[in-house]
Amino acid sequence: MLGQVKGWERMRCTKGCRWLRWLGTMERMLPACYAPFSITSYYHRDADNTPLEVVVALLRLGTKYDFKGLRRDVILQILKYYPMSLCEFETAVDDHYALFGTTRRACNFPLFAEALATNTAVLLPSLFFACSDYEIPDIFEDAKCLTRDLISKLLVRRERIVLAKAQLVSTDLPECLREKPCNSSCRKEEFCLKNAFYSGSRASCTQSLLQMSGRWMVKKYLRGACESCESVVMKFVDSRRQKVWDDIPCYSLLPSWEELRRELGAMTWY
Numbered sequence: 001m002l003g004q005v006k007g008w009e010r011m012r013c014t015k016g017c018r019w020l021r022w023l024g025t026m027e028r029m030l031p032a033c034y035a036p037f038s039i040t041s042y043y044h045r046d047a048d049n050t051p052l053e054v055v056v057a058l059l060r061l062g063t064k065y066d067f068k069g070l071r072r073d074v075i076l077q078i079l080k081y082y083p084m085s086l087c088e089f090e091t092a093v094d095d096h097y098a099l100f101g102t103t104r105r106a107c108n109f110p111l112f113a114e115a116l117a118t119n120t121a122v123l124l125p126s127l128f129f130a131c132s133d134y135e136i137p138d139i140f141e142d143a144k145c146l147t148r149d150l151i152s153k154l155l156v157r158r159e160r161i162v163l164a165k166a167q168l169v170s171t172d173l174p175e176c177l178r179e180k181p182c183n184s185s186c187r188k189e190e191f192c193l194k195n196a197f198y199s200g201s202r203a204s205c206t207q208s209l210l211q212m213s214g215r216w217m218v219k220k221y222l223r224g225a226c227e228s229c230e231s232v233v234m235k236f237v238d239s240r241r242q243k244v245w246d247d248i249p250c251y252s253l254l255p256s257w258e259e260l261r262r263e264l265g266a267m268t269w270y
């Protein structure tokens, strides 16, 4: 398996890499070899420059031979760049970040394909999101390592996120925001949100969910509201956006984030 990984030869010949390459030629002996040696002595899960091919191969290896510690380390390494919470994902590295010997964007689909192949549920929702948060032509361009069937499934599930994003800032403010609450700080004679409206917001659903913070959406699309009322709408949009994120595992037919976090927590006991 490891010997078949393209780009393997590009690896620098450090002691650890030579050892890993040797493993590639000895795949049938791996279960026996693993006990006396520790692959984790040579593989460092905090290294951004581990080649993508190695990350992918180690996930496959750890899963195939049930090397729990190795599998856990690779999963934690990937989750560092594809975290499970919206807040962490927003502050994680961007598409152009140099990761695993390439860019983070170039890692999206190969990692997603491997997470599917190894049935690694804890990685799937965030990788699914990372792969689907683009325009369709970009997805076709990047998804060459997926089968047509998987691309179709990805696009069908992506539609659910697009629809949910479209409802974040629909053409009209929701009725629940039109009534002035008793704790409102609005000083306008007539409550702003009674007549405030969104302008040009239909285009917003083509944007990344990561861009669609309450602040960004309100400043870009809301018209006719004072600062205090804007702040109310920002919080409302942020809570809806969080709901879209919370539903991503459901869109991709996976267990909830909470269940996946429990699964990850159990994994870290190894």
Ligand SMILES: [Zn+2]
Residues within 6 Å of the ligand: 186, 187, 188, 191, 192, 193, 225, 226, 227, 228, 229, 230
């Ligand atoms: Zn106001």
